[in-house]
Amino acid sequence: MNRISIIGAGIGGLTAALALHDVGAHVTVYEQAKHLTDEGAGIQIAPNASRILCHLGLRHVLAADAVAASTSAYRHYRTGAVLKINDPSESVRRTGFPYWRIHRADLQRALVSALARRAPDALHLGWQVLAVETGSDNVSLVFSNGQRVTSDLVVAADGIRSTVRSMLFARDTPHFEGYVAWRGLVPMADLPERLRTMGGASFGGGRFIVNYAVRRGELMNFVAIARHETWEEEGWRIPSRLAELQEAFTDFHDDVQELIGHTPPDRLFKWGIFGRPRLPSWVQGRASLLGDAAHPMLPYLAQGGAMAIEDAMLLARAVANGDGHVSALQRWETARMPRVNRVSDASAAMAAMFHTDVDAYDPSRDVSAGRLPDLATFDALTAPI
Known part of the structure; x- marks a missing residue:
């Protein structure tokens, strides 16, 4: 049986643990946080990712907490005029899988519960990795609690500020991409009826919501x-003052102003958007990066989490092939890198589109549809590896 250690209990790490367990691997997840808390905000799960989560047995539990995506609109930031209607139903119809919008903590909780049912002792909290020592026959992890663990493979899914990435590859550091983001959660009951069905995006003047x-x-x-x-x-x-966000979006249309104005002070946070240089390889011997640790991307296609979920499923399929641990990682990387790079490039193109002159926006040139027709319909369960 393959012994696989996974660093990080985020979306990518937990999905990888489930997928690898289901193909017969003995998985252990090491998370440096001592507690998993109800933090974060929304995440969009397009059919390319929901297909995988359904395959892992999570359809019903996620459907109970998620909101099925419905028609939404791009709007002009000042006037609120509709520039484009987005309808996710076509990808749902083509794939047979849902397009969900869900709180990140709800998704993480479902993944943790599913792993606990399959492998009750697999998740270890409060374990901080200090070193990764790769060898020809195994790979060892050294932790801050003095423990040393030896595995057949190590998968590092420890996020954009991955410590394992720095251990395995050049010590590149995250670089600021020139964008600051705020996230807020507003109780629906506090909103007037007309705003409860308002979904979509408004952009212009170098800003986007x-x-x-x-x-x-x-x-x-x-x-x-x-x-x-x-x-x-x-x-x-990082907690943010409401006045700071209101000042940054002061010339946006009234619906945006009213939504922002209802944000509870304790549910408004901000962060800088960072990236890292594109690596020529995510694999070193018997260790590999996964998700944001390998390929962070701008959030404009809402596909960062989906790429980590796809990573996890294709990695499990490569390991299940049984032609050797190192070979499995290499075949997985070869299969994944072209798609991940295309999605990353398209996300960057979307950022450029949203942060340039809105009056020059042409729906027919929208890169989310034009460059990636298989964005939401990609099938990680059958794609060649």
């Missing part, structure tokens, strides 16, 4: 992004 319902429709989630020259604060859960 997207909103949609999560947690069974009980919360309205929004993310607002603006250009910013510098950023020095650490973390993605």
Whole structure:
């Protein structure tokens, strides 16, 4: 049986643990946080990712907490005029799988529960990795608690500030991409009726805001992004003053102003958007990066989490092939890298589109549809590896 250690209990790490367990691997997940808390905001799960989560047995539990995506609109930031209608039903119809919008903590909780049912002792909290030692026959992890663990494979899914990435590859550091984001959660009951069904994005003047319902429709989630020259604060859960966000979006249309104005002070946070240089390889011997640790991307296609979920499923399929651990990682990387790079490039193109002159916006040139027709319909269960 393959012994696989996974670093990080985020969306990618937990999905990888489930997928690898289901193909017969003995998996252990090591998370440096001592507690998994109800943090974060919304995440969109297009059919390319929901297909995988359904395959892993999570359809019903996620459907109970998620909100099925419905028609939404791009709007002009000042006037509120509709520039384009987005309808996710076509990808749902083509694939047979849902397009969900869900609170990140609800998704993480479902993944943790599923792993606990399959492998009750697999998740270890409060384990901080200090070193990764790769060998020809195995790979060892050294932890801050003095423990040493030996595995056949190590998968590092420890996020954009991955410590394992720095251990395995050049010590590149995350670089500020020139954008600051705010995220807020507004109780739906506090909003007037006309705003409860308002979903979509407004953009222009170098800024962008997207909103949609999560947690069974009980919360309205929004993310607002603006250009910013510098950023020095650490973390993605930095409290923000409401007046700061209102000032940044002061010339947006009335619906946006009213939504922002209803944000509870304790549910508004900000963070700088960071990237890392594109690596020529995510694999070193018997260790590999996964998700944001390998390929962070801008959030404009809402596909960062989906790429980590796809990573996890294709990795499990490569390992299940049984032609050797190192070969499995190499075949997985070869299969994944072209698609991940295309999605990353398209996300960057979307950022450029949203942060340039809105009056020049041409729906027919929208890169989300034009460059990636298989964005939401990609099938990680059957794609060649």
